[in-house]
Amino acid sequence: MASSEYLVPVERTSRRPIPLHRPSKEFQELLRLDYGRCKLDDLTLPETISLEMASLVQEHYRAADLEKLGLPVRRSLLLVGREGSGKLTTAQALAATLEFPIYYLQPPLWASVGEIELEERWSRLQEFIRENRGFYL
Secondary structure, three states: OOOHHHOOOOOOOOOOOOOOOOOOHHHHOOEEEEOOOOOHHHOOOOHHHHHHHHHHHHHHHOHHHHHHOOOOOOOOOOOOOOOOOOHHHHHHHHHHHHOOOEEEEOHHHHHOOOHHHHHHHHHHHHHHHHHOOOEEO
């Protein structure tokens, strides 16, 4: 058994989550892994959106309790708005607040394959998404 005198504390230089799962080599060219750099509290949002985001965060943290009561829990979110309205920044901040990884789909690499291979990749990607919680953009 190791003595505690040999244990050296490690200081984290970053507050970013340490990834426990990275996309397999198959998906590394199709998905880019990242983490949000700011949280919802860092954003200036209209009050209605701010309240909706706060509700979503609370719902996430109480998901187990809600499921026990038979209440539905949101598993996805669609942000809609014109270009430059802050959809991406809001998604990144929400992911950082919930400490979820962000996976960016790389569309140009998807377009360079044939129809059959695209269908196979899409099927494997859906399985990856089911097994790995995160934000997929």
